[in-house]
Amino acid sequence: MSGQAKGRIFPVVVISLFCITILAGLFGTLLPSLNYLPVIGYTRISLSAWFDFFSYPGIQTSIFVTLFSGITASFGVVCLAFLFISFSYGNALWKFFEKILAPVLSIPHAAFAIGFGFLIAPSGWLMRMVSPVLTGFTRPPDWIILNDPAGLSLTIALVIKEFPFLIMVTMGALGQLDIKKTLLVGRALGYSKEQIWLKILIPRLYPHLRLSVFAVIAYSLSVVDMAIILGPSSPSSLSVLILKWFNDPDMSFKLLAAAGSLFLFFMVVVSILCACLMERAVLVFLRPWITNGKRCSFVSPLKSIIFFMGCGTLFFTAVSSVILVIWSLTWQWRFPDFLPATWTLKLWAKGLMSSFDPVMTTLFTGLASAFIGLLLAIGCLEHEVAAGKTRTRNYTGYIHYFLYLPLLVPQITFMAGIQFLLVIMNMDGYWISLMVSHLLFVLPYMFIALSATYIAFDERVTDQAMLLKRSYIKVLFRVKLPMLIKPILFSFAIGFSVSVAQYIPTMLVGAGRFSTITTEVVSIASGSDRRAIAVYALIQQCLPMMMYAFAIIFPKILYYNRKGMQV
Amino acid sequence: MSLELNNLSILKQGSTIFDPVNLVIKPGEITTIMGPSGCGKSTLLSAVSxxxxxxxxxxxSILLxxxxxxxxxxxxRNIGILxxxxxxxxxxxIGSNxxxxxxxxTSRVQKSQIIDKALKTAGLEGFEKRDPSSLSGGQKARISLLRSLLAKPSALLLDEPFSKLDQTLKAKIRLFVFSQIKKMNIPALLVTHDPRDCPEGGMILNLNKEKG
Incomplete structure (x- = not known):
């Protein structure tokens, strides 16, 4: 041993993968934006693509609507999450949230957006529930709810979809604070629980959540699949416009797409900087409020509003799945009727047949990227454990700095760049590059999900096993990993569901040669047959659910007669 | 006549965990509850708080x-805990704490005067801007007591407040805490397993486990 813990290859591979792909992606976008794309004959560096971008008809509206929906959604969801935690931590609603978080999070964005659209559209289920009794409508009203020009429906859908994500990262971070004792101390000083949360605990919690909040901002500004389904259409939000340019048969639009996606990246960077400034400002301005000494209990209307909104997000998530099921089984359904007049399984039969190939691509890509993600995550964590034991350099510690990178740069920006580079190197359209592009987003979530439990594993068990078996590999595969089967399968399911939901990497890196269930769902979402759309959206939603179910059931079957593993 | 526990007992699954407690603590007095760990001392305190x-x-009943x-x-309840x-x-x-x-x-000027004065009594002048983690154990203990007292509680509960301090510090902090309680003139209830923690002349109550 040369003073280095074994397995350092894993963190080195992961960090290089992250750095190289993101830097290459940004570089690959920068060049075409400066008019350099030799494949289609552009070799003279100039700023013309940028001039074209800023003079594109309707571009100001696009930028404005992107900023409006992205910032409103991020700000709204962060406030909602913090207030919700403050008002309901530890109560029955909170415990219910803890239980259903995983299935709620596993719903792909596209499937949710479609279900949500089926609910709120003028001819949607909500309108049918109150028509014609309350509204008098016998035909759908002529309102623009879906694809509204201000992006409101997109904003609301983003809030609903990001809310459980923020609650999940908060639950992870809560373990690092001494909540019970802080509440005791605060209450002994005469403050109500809600006040202690808002004045003491949230300010302490925020530094742990900062990166997740940034990820929410980046996602909300650059979301594509949900924006295609729910967002404004003409002009559409910036990310959708960029994708349109990218896929334009006129190759010169690629330069415009490159400039646009760099501008989107710039918007994300500026928004994140604003979030940092706002954090500072809030800290300064709220200091007098924190120590103003007022003791009051928050039995205000605010509390019920927040409860209502928290439950509302759950309601909409659940009901948008239900409406998908109903539509997928519908044969005939006239407008004001609450339920379909006739039902059928034909659409399912047709949908399952026609979606077979995309589903297979989705499965293979998801399984492969989650499997490689798992190998890398376990390798890195093993290295961290080994480094801890031998008190040597821990390379895995550095991973945390890089883990969030793919989540902070807009997907479309660096995926576009990677695609340009792949085209230049004549390597585009291979399945392996598609799978690696998924891995970039799969790995961070898997690592975050697995690391806490993995590091907390009682190493005395492995030490004992090493004394008996003397083979590291045998001990790892026969003792440690089987004992950790539950968190491992769970992290696998998370990785798989992240891969299933990927839209932009498949569209760009797949170069049109691969279609997954997600790209299919988004492309038929604009169609008119709600029944077919519902079937596809449900297939997309079922894939991750099945993996979660497997992760829950398999350990139970495997260890049905081992009481110590049933926790 | 200020803090009174009348026939106080705590039940878990129908059986009491210690003999009923009867106590009267006058303002400025400190009553100590002693007993081995697990006898329900801390449970008694949480009942009062x-x-x-x-x-x-x-x-x-608990009367304040x-x-x-x-x-x-x-x-x-306006009962402080340490x-x-x-x-x-x-x-x-420290100042914000x-x-x-x-x-x-209380105006901001008044507040900073109150804080200055409090810090002075603890011999910690000029500590307002200090980071709590830069303080020694004894300094933290004193700030923590000051914080409890600045809320002007009507009574103070002390849950083994000295047990994490080292021997030489213990005596000093003890004296500081007891003198502050006297000065505030509030009843205080101290829970400890260390007989040396009891203030001189204070009442001591041994918590007995209920038998049968």
Whole structure:
């Protein structure tokens, strides 16, 4: 041993993968934006693509609507999450949230957006529930709810979809604070629980959540699949416009797409900087409020509003799945009727047949990227454990700095760049590059999900096993990993569901040669047959659910007669 | 006549965990409850402070200056607590930690005067801007007591407040705490397993485990 813990290859591979792909992606976008794309004959560096971008008809509206929906959604969801935690931590609603978080999070964005659209559209289920009794409508009203020009429906859908994500990262971070004792101390000083949360605990919690909040901002500004389904259409939000340019048969639009996606990246960077400034400002301005000494209990209307909104997000998530099921089984359904007049399984039969190939691509890509993600995550964590034991350099510690990178740069920006580079190197359209592009987003979530439990594993068990078996590999595969089967399968399911939901990497890196269930769902979402759309959206939603179910059931079957593993 | 426990006992699954307690603590007095760990000392304190876990039920009454505490929530009781951990808020400076305790209708100037004065009594002048984690154990313990007292509690509970301090410090901090309680003239209830923690001349109650 040369003073280095074994397995350092894993963190080195992961960090290089992250750095190289993101830097290459940004570089690959920068060049075409400066008019350099030799494949289609552009070799003279100039700023013309940028001039074209800023003079594109309707571009100001696009930028404005992107900023409006992205910032409103991020700000709204962060406030909602913090207030919700403050008002309901530890109560029955909170415990219910803890239980259903995983299935709620596993719903792909596209499937949710479609279900949500089926609910709120003028001819949607909500309108049918109150028509014609309350509204008098016998035909759908002529309102623009879906694809509204201000992006409101997109904003609301983003809030609903990001809310459980923020609650999940908060639950992870809560373990690092001494909540019970802080509440005791605060209450002994005469403050109500809600006040202690808002004045003491949230300010302490925020530094742990900062990166997740940034990820929410980046996602909300650059979301594509949900924006295609729910967002404004003409002009559409910036990310959708960029994708349109990218896929334009006129190759010169690629330069415009490159400039646009760099501008989107710039918007994300500026928004994140604003979030940092706002954090500072809030800290300064709220200091007098924190120590103003007022003791009051928050039995205000605010509390019920927040409860209502928290439950509302759950309601909409659940009901948008239900409406998908109903539509997928519908044969005939006239407008004001609450339920379909006739039902059928034909659409399912047709949908399952026609979606077979995309589903297979989705499965293979998801399984492969989650499997490689798992190998890398376990390798890195093993290295961290080994480094801890031998008190040597821990390379895995550095991973945390890089883990969030793919989540902070807009997907479309660096995926576009990677695609340009792949085209230049004549390597585009291979399945392996598609799978690696998924891995970039799969790995961070898997690592975050697995690391806490993995590091907390009682190493005395492995030490004992090493004394008996003397083979590291045998001990790892026969003792440690089987004992950790539950968190491992769970992290696998998370990785798989992240891969299933990927839209932009498949569209760009797949170069049109691969279609997954997600790209299919988004492309038929604009169609008119709600029944077919519902079937596809449900297939997309079922894939991750099945993996979660497997992760829950398999350990139970495997260890049905081992009481110590049933926790 | 100020803090009274009348026939106080705590039940868990129908059986009491210690003999009924009868106590009267006058302002400025400190009564000590002794007993081995697990005898229910801390449970008794949480009953008085109002943070009793739901698995327990309370019998008897707790009176503070004549008013029954039974149905009053913890934050409304105006009873301060001092724990063995300092539990200062690590993200605030010392001044903010203390200001957090001061009740409203105090101007900022008044507040900083109050904090200055409090810090002086503890021999910690000029500590307002200090980071809590830069303080020694004894300094933290003193700040923690100051914070509890700045909320002007009507009574103070001490849950083994000295057990984490080292021997030489213990005596000093003890004297400081006891003198402050005297000065505030409030009743105090101390829980400990160390006989040396008891103030001179204070009443001592040994908590007995209920038999059978």
């Amino acid at each position: 109002g943070s009793l876990d739901k698995v327990f039920t309370l019998k008897g 200056y004549g008013s029954n505490m039974a149905d009053i929530s913890m934050e409304k 724990f063995q951990d300092d539990l200062l808020f690590p993200h605030m400076d 203390l200001a957090f305790a001061i009740k409203e209708k």
